[in-house]
Amino acid sequence: MENGVLLEVTDLNIEFHDHIIPETVVYDFDLTLREGEIVGLVGESGSGKSMSALAIAGLLSRKDMKKRGQIYYDGKDLLSISRNELRSIQGNDISMIFQEPLTSLNPVKKIYDQVEEPLRIHTELDKEQRYEKVLKILKEVELDDPEHVMKQYPHELSGGMRQRVMIATAMIMEPKILIADEPTTALDVTIQSQIVKLLKKLNAQRKTAILFISHDLSLVNSLCERVLVMKDGYIVESGPTKQVFNDPKEEYTKKLIAAIPKIDMTKVYRNE
Amino acid sequence: MSEILKVRDLNVKFNSRVGGVFGNTVTKEVLKGVSFDIKEGEILGLVGESGSGKSTIAKAVLSLVPYEGEVVMNNARASMVFQDPKGSLNPSKRVGWLLEEALYLSGEKDKEQRSKKAREMILTVGLKEEHLMRYPSELSGGQRQRVCIGLALIPGPRLLIADEPVSALDVTIQAQILELLKDLQQKLGLSILFISHDLRVVYNFCDRLIILKSGNIVEEGIPEQVYAHPVADYTKELLSSI
Amino acid sequence: MKTSKKKNINFILGISVISVMALFILCGKILPLRDPNAIDASLKFASPSLKHPFGCDNFGREILSRVMEGSFSTFLIALGTVFIGTFFGIIIGALTGYFGGVVDEVLMRINDAIFAFPSILLALLFISLLGPGTYQVVIALGIAFIPSFARIVRGEFLKNRNMDYVKCAKLLGASDLRIMVIHILPNTLKVLLNSVLIGFNNAVLAEASMSFLGIGVQPPDPSLGRMLSEAQAYLFKAPNYALFPGLAIILMVLGFGLLSDSFEK
Numbered sequence: 001m002e003n004g005v006l007l008e009v010t011d012l013n014i015e016f017h018d019h020i021i022p023e024t025v026v027y028d029f030d031l032t033l034r035e036g037e038i039v040g041l042v043g044e045s046g047s048g049k050s051m052s053a054l055a056i057a058g059l060l061s062r063k064d065m066k067k068r069g070q071i072y073y074d075g076k077d078l079l080s081i082s083r084n085e086l087r088s089i090q091g092n093d094i095s096m097i098f099q100e101p102l103t104s105l106n107p108v109k110k111i112y113d114q115v116e117e118p119l120r121i122h123t124e125l126d127k128e129q130r131y132e133k134v135l136k137i138l139k140e141v142e143l144d145d146p147e148h149v150m151k152q153y154p155h156e157l158s159g160g161m162r163q164r165v166m167i168a169t170a171m172i173m174e175p176k177i178l179i180a181d182e183p184t185t186a187l188d189v190t191i192q193s194q195i196v197k198l199l200k201k202l203n204a205q206r207k208t209a210i211l212f213i214s215h216d217l218s219l220v221n222s223l224c225e226r227v228l229v230m231k232d233g234y235i236v237e238s239g240p241t242k243q244v245f246n247d248p249k250e251e252y253t254k255k256l257i258a259a260i261p262k263i264d265m266t267k268v269y270r271n272e
Numbered sequence: 273m274s275e276i277l278k279v280r281d282l283n284v285k286f287n288s289r290v291g292g293v294f295g296n297t298v299t300k301e302v303l304k305g306v307s308f309d310i311k312e313g314e315i316l317g318l319v320g321e322s323g324s325g326k327s328t329i330a331k332a333v334l335s336l337v338p339y340e341g342e343v344v345m346n347n348a349r350a351s352m353v354f355q356d357p358k359g360s361l362n363p364s365k366r367v368g369w370l371l372e373e374a375l376y377l378s379g380e381k382d383k384e385q386r387s388k389k390a391r392e393m394i395l396t397v398g399l400k401e402e403h404l405m406r407y408p409s410e411l412s413g414g415q416r417q418r419v420c421i422g423l424a425l426i427p428g429p430r431l432l433i434a435d436e437p438v439s440a441l442d443v444t445i446q447a448q449i450l451e452l453l454k455d456l457q458q459k460l461g462l463s464i465l466f467i468s469h470d471l472r473v474v475y476n477f478c479d480r481l482i483i484l485k486s487g488n489i490v491e492e493g494i495p496e497q498v499y500a501h502p503v504a505d506y507t508k509e510l511l512s513s514i
Numbered sequence: 515m516k517t518s519k520k521k522n523i524n525f526i527l528g529i530s531v532i533s534v535m536a537l538f539i540l541c542g543k544i545l546p547l548r549d550p551n552a553i554d555a556s557l558k559f560a561s562p563s564l565k566h567p568f569g570c571d572n573f574g575r576e577i578l579s580r581v582m583e584g585s586f587s588t589f590l591i592a593l594g595t596v597f598i599g600t601f602f603g604i605i606i607g608a609l610t611g612y613f614g615g616v617v618d619e620v621l622m623r624i625n626d627a628i629f630a631f632p633s634i635l636l637a638l639l640f641i642s643l644l645g646p647g648t649y650q651v652v653i654a655l656g657i658a659f660i661p662s663f664a665r666i667v668r669g670e671f672l673k674n675r676n677m678d679y680v681k682c683a684k685l686l687g688a689s690d691l692r693i694m695v696i697h698i699l700p701n702t703l704k705v706l707l708n709s710v711l712i713g714f715n716n717a718v719l720a721e722a723s724m725s726f727l728g729i730g731v732q733p734p735d736p737s738l739g740r741m742l743s744e745a746q747a748y749l750f751k752a753p754n755y756a757l758f759p760g761l762a763i764i765l766m767v768l769g770f771g772l773l774s775d776s777f778e779k
Contacts, residue, residue: 046412
């Protein structure tokens with residue numbers, strides 16, 4: 001495989017067969033993700049962006065669904081390897097965080113147990129080593145007072161804190177790839193920018209490649225080096241974020257950019 | 273310009289029990305003496321994070337929660353548009369039925385008039401007549417929010433309270449809904465209390481804005497001025513996130 | 515299009531089984547068959563033949579016409595039971611779920627008390643008060659079935675009463691009764707339909723067991739449960755006597771069971 005390329009998706013098509021009429025939701029999806037890169041995947045709801053991400057994470061069920069194409073990771077095609085092999089890659093090398101941190105955390109389990117879970121599954125570490133690791137990752141996602149937080153339940157935390165816990169759970173195995181599916185959409189704007197900063201920091205420190213999925217082009221602009229724009233299951237435009245932003249080729253991309261509320265930033269108070 | 277809504281010293285407290293059946297009752301002050309006005313034809317932005325009490329203001333104005341203080345509506349009606357357009361439409365009824373029901377409850381007893389007015393309203397909010405036959409689940413998020421706005425307009429309100437009406441929508445759809453609201457505001461001379469956590473949205477949309485933190489108003493003014501010269505530290509913090 | 519393939523098969527199978535049973539009951543009403551209660555000593559334990567397709571019982575009564583008549587009365591009793599259960603269940607569930615508070619506490623505690631007894635035991639209690647008979651069975655089973663329906667309806671109302679669409683209706687000035695009946699009730703129908711179908715099955719089985727114990731439909735009127743109980747003495751001599759009423763019960767329960775499966779989410 002080419003130098004630095006972590007993941008290569010070619011010609012991915014996803015077709016649902018659970019209804020009487022088959023329905024294609026993703027057509028000819030191509031994506032190359034290099035080490036330490038942040039790629040944005042932008043589109044409206046129903047554009048197929050989440051479906052593509054779920055397929056890459058190996059979370060789409062194999063029943064009722066046809067997937068064509070290849071998803072190459074580490075020389076293996078994730079679409080054709082066995083369940084066991086896939087499981088060792090899931091959570092270990094590829095992690096995912098979701099939009100709604102309340103439903104992605106188990107409501108009856110304490111934070112510590114949830115963050116520790118991947119270590120129990122994938123490693124042979126003993127109790128103390130696991131505790132050390134959990135504490136370290138909770139500090140790294142900038143949770144205040146991690147010793148206290150790990151004894152709490154998800155409903156006792158705020159939305160932003162929950163999303164930090166989710167990120168900690170996803171990052172504890174030091175994955176090569178983190179897929180973030182609209183991780184900030186359910187959060188307040190101030191919290192949004194904190195989470196984006198955190199993802200940036202983790203990316204810089206750990207060289208984790210991030211696939212960042214969002215409907216918000218301005219967020220993608222502030223975070224990603226490269227961007228793919230999806231519409232109705234097709235990738236309609238892709239390229240470096242600056243280029244797509246300043247010189248959009250497609251009508252649809254122009255429309256997306258026009259929808260961002262315009263604020264003259266020179267007239268806004270800055271702390272610096 | 274005269275005020276359409278006058279709120280003076282609004283206090284709202286909730287009692288909640290901590291620690292099960294035998295625990296203590298804890299009183300939580302959600303609003304601590306909030307005062308503001310909305311003028312005729314004005315769009316007032318109400319900005320704050322979740323838990324700041326901004327939705328509680330809306331509920332107090334509509335008497336959906338018990339409150340202390342003064343809320344004076346200047347012989348006007350108020351309607352409300354909620355954040356989640358999916359939850360605010362009855363899933364088992366067609367759009368046409370929902371509009372006609374709202375007309376019936378607003379006192380339109382003539383069936384033919386009702387269906388005529390429902391057709392007019394669906395066009396007013398930028399949908400087509402065919403959408404009358406659809407169920408809410410068959411509409412997109414933006415279309416559903418348009419229906420909600422139509423429902424809110426039916427009683428002929430002078431004040432529209434919009435509680436995060438675009439937060440659950442995609443960015444492109446957000447812009448369309450905001451445009452519709454602005455259109456309606458100008459055409460019908462509505463006043464709008466626009467509740468949001470997003471300073472980017474508020475900037476171009478509102479004539480004036482209030483920033484709320486933990487039940488207190490910390491900042492008030494026209495957007496250009498507030499964004500350029502914020503007074504409160506909290507506002508500065510909010511602005512650094514855009 | 516939204517229904518998946520497997521659910522569709524269940525629906526078609528369920529509908530077909532129910533249609534076969536309905537047709538069977540209807541035939542019993544229309545065709546000039548022998549009176550189900552007519553006794554003919556010469557036909558005692560007659561084997562199935564062209565003239566008597568299901569054979570005859572220990573009194574020489576024709577089993578075919580008795581199964582038809584018995585299915586009909588079982589069907590009617592189950593229908594009546596479910597109707598009483600659903601009707602009062604909706605009223606109690608709607609009031610308690612929508613208003614909550616003291617009404618909820620009082621009604622639901624009574625509900626819990628009734629719920630604590632197995633429905634058959636409860637029905638037995640009512641029968642001992644009302645005396646045996648077809649109408650008494652309907653009333654007894656109906657009352658025993660109210661709590662489970664009330665619980666389901668209450669849950670749905672509880673879930674819906676805090677939804678924004680109810681707030682919208684309130685803001686528009688809809689009365690509580692209107693909100694309950696016109697706005698919320700239709701949203702509970704999907705869940706309710708399912709429990710009605712399952713409830714129907716339970717009622718069929720409950721009626722059969724009560725008649726089997728001799729406290730349901732009174733002789734000489736035919737009933738599926740009663741026929742089973744009479745047939746068990748002649749299980750080896752005339753297996754057809756037990757087979758056909760048993761088959762009728764199985765088909766009825768199977769049909770509604772498949773149908774309720776297909777309505778699940």
